[in-house]
Amino acid sequence: MVSYQHLEIHGGSLETIVLDASQSENIKMCAEVLKSGGLVAFPTETVYGLGANALDENSVAGIFEIKGRPQDNPLIVHVASIDDVEQLVTGVTNIFKTLASKYWPGPLTLVMRKSSNVPGSVTAGLDTVAIRMPEHPAALALIRASDTPLAAPSANPSGRPSPTKALHVMSDIGGKIPYILDGGDCKVGLESTVLDISGEIPRILRPGGVTYDELKSTLGNVELAGSEAVEKPMSPGMKYRHYAPKAPLTAVSGSPDKTAVYIATRMDDCTAALMFDDYALSHPNIVLYGHSTDYTAQAARLFDALRKLDSFDVKKIYAQLPQENELGYAVVDRIKKAAGSSIVDCTKE
Ligand code: TXA
Ligand code: MG
Numbered sequence: 001m002v003s004y005q006h007l008e009i010h011g012g013s014l015e016t017i018v019l020d021a022s023q024s025e026n027i028k029m030c031a032e033v034l035k036s037g038g039l040v041a042f043p044t045e046t047v048y049g050l051g052a053n054a055l056d057e058n059s060v061a062g063i064f065e066i067k068g069r070p071q072d073n074p075l076i077v078h079v080a081s082i083d084d085v086e087q088l089v090t091g092v093t094n095i096f097k098t099l100a101s102k103y104w105p106g107p108l109t110l111v112m113r114k115s116s117n118v119p120g121s122v123t124a125g126l127d128t129v130a131i132r133m134p135e136h137p138a139a140l141a142l143i144r145a146s147d148t149p150l151a152a153p154s155a156n157p158s159g160r161p162s163p164t165k166a167l168h169v170m171s172d173i174g175g176k177i178p179y180i181l182d183g184g185d186c187k188v189g190l191e192s193t194v195l196d197i198s199g200e201i202p203r204i205l206r207p208g209g210v211t212y213d214e215l216k217s218t219l220g221n222v223e224l225a226g227s228e229a230v231e232k233p234m235s236p237g238m239k240y241r242h243y244a245p246k247a248p249l250t251a252v253s254g255s256p257d258k259t260a261v262y263i264a265t266r267m268d269d270c271t272a273a274l275m276f277d278d279y280a281l282s283h284p285n286i287v288l289y290g291h292s293t294d295y296t297a298q299a300a301r302l303f304d305a306l307r308k309l310d311s312f313d314v315k316k317i318y319a320q321l322p323q324e325n326e327l328g329y330a331v332v333d334r335i336k337k338a339a340g341s342s343i344v345d346c347t348k349e
Contacts, residue, residue, distance in 0.1 A: 016174040018166050021138035021183035030179050031145035039063065041155040041169045042142050043183030044134040046107045046191050046209060047162040047303070048169050049078065049152030050177070051142070057119045060151050064121075066176050069158045074124040075151040076109050076192070077131045080143035087117050088129055088149065095197050095219070102218055105135035107188050107209025111196040122151050128198045138183040154191060155180075159244060161303040161338070164189050168307060189300035190330050195222075207330040209299075244338050245309045247272070249317040251339035253332075254346025256292040259320045262346050272312040274305055274319035274335075285312050292320075295327035302331060306338060 019026035021043055030040040037059045039052045050066065052059035054077045064071060079085055082100045086092055090113040099110060114129035123129050131149075134140065143150050154162035155169045163169045166182035174180075193208035195215065203223045204212060215222045252259040260279040267273065272285035276292035289305040290297030309317050319335050322328040336343060 014175055014178055016170060016177060016180060018170060018180045018182050021181040024141070026179075026181060027138065027141045027145050030142055030181055031147075033178055034059075034142075034146040034148070034150065039066065039177050040142075041163075041166075041173070041177055041180040042139055042152070043136050043166070043181060043186060044078075044139045044152075045136045045187045046134070047164055047186050047189070048155040048166070048180075049134075049139070049150075050155035050169075050173070051078070051150040051152040053146065054078075054122055054149040054151035055117060055119065056148075057121050060119060060121045063151060063153060066173055067153060067156070067158050069153065071121075072124045073158075074126055074130065075122050075153050076194075077118065077122060077129055078139065078143055078150045078152050079131060079133050080140045082133070084133075084149060085112075085131055088115055088131060089113055090115055093197065095202065098218065099195070099197070100133070103210050103214075104133040105140065106133075107135070107190075107192040108132060109192045109194045109206075109208075111194060111198055111205065113198050128196070130194060132192055136183055136186075138181055142181065161245070161306040162191060164300070164303045168304070185300070187300065189302060189304075190327075190334060193330070207333050209327070209330070211326050212329060213326065244340070245306050245317060247309070247312075247314050247317050248342060249274075249309075249319055249335075249339045250342040250344055251319050251321050251332075251335050252344050252346060253321040256320060258346040262344065263318045263320065266318065270315045272309050272314045272317045274309060274317065276320055276322075279320065285314060292322065295322060295325070295331060298322055298331045299327050302334060 033040050039062050041050050052063050109130045109132040111128045111130045118129045156162050156172050164186040166180050169180050188209040191208050193210040194206040196203045201223050205225050252262050256279050263273045267283050274287050277288045278291050287305045287308045289301040321332050324332050
């Protein structure tokens with residue numbers, strides 16, 4: 001946690017104050033801001049969110065402005081109970097009930113047909129709305145105290161790595177919002193799984209904290225949106241380059257020993273690398289993000305690691321990709337997005 005004093009402000013004109021999220025008076029203060037149409041940043045178990053009253057067009061407009069977010073990229077609406085969903089959708093289906101009772105609160109966002117209560121700006125004009133119930137107690141307390149569902153994207157400017165610490169939020173959008181609730185480091189570290197249940201077959205639009213295997217065992221039938229979803233985006237957020245550090249990043253896939261050798265032979269003073277703990281090279285420009293088989297650690301540490309890579313004055317960054325098992329699939333997804341089209345397959349080298 002950072003100290004609860006007025007911290008340095010970057011850009012913007014407001015004095016941004018970081019508040020301890022475990023104090024109920026701080027939750028109340030932030031809820032007052034949200035009720036009066038303002039924005040605050042708050043912790044969730046996935047990443048920090050930039051929240052506004054989801055039912056108020058004007059407040060929602062503030063999110064797009066602060067993030068510099070394209071208007072065609074819809075927002076996730078956060079609720080504090082399963083019952084809160086009824087007012088936001090045209091009907092509560094059995095599949096929704098099954099998934100919500102099993103995975104909520106938690107890192108699973110469900111896309112459903114929207115009701116007329118949800119402003120078109122939240123859903124970017126789509127007839128579906130994405131909804132999730134976060135697990136972090138401060139997020140739940142804030143939604144309850146605000147007495148409204150909260151629209152909240154990750155609290156980073158569009159294109160930057162998502163924030164997993166209050167300090168990330170401060171350095172990204174400090175000066176633009178009055179308060180940041182500090183609830184410590186985000187446990188999951190990657191954004192929620194986005195699952196579209198508005199069609200015949202449930203479809204994963206974004207991999208995340210709840211894995212394909214888990215959803216498959218619960219639902220029997222689930223599709224993974226592939227590259228076609230990026231060309232003709234099912235989830236509009238998928239078509240934008242994301243999470244990018246300043247220097248261009250190349251994602252290196254293959255077994256960890258092969259990717260480590262590939263990177264080792266290319267390291268110099270103008271190059272940095274994101275590597276597994278058990279394959280760390282002895283070079284000053286290396287950032288580690290967990291053991292090669294510990295996908296949970298990699299997920300939790302990835303975004304902070306991408307930000308650390310920005311502290312090096314380098315021209316190129318390499319990243320070791322994990323295997324695409326379990327949560328590793330979501331880790332690979334985020335690193336590939338940070339890499340854009342720069343991906344090397346070591347098995348073919
Ligand atoms: O873990 C999370 O989901 C975090 C925390 C704060 O809850 N939020 C988050 O929001 O990652 P954001 O805005 O960074 O990503 C939302 C994703 C985007 O890819 C967006 O396109 C997709 O969800 N999305 C939102 N509404 C949708 C809809 N109606 N249909 C399809 N995709 C949708
Ligand atoms: Mg985001």
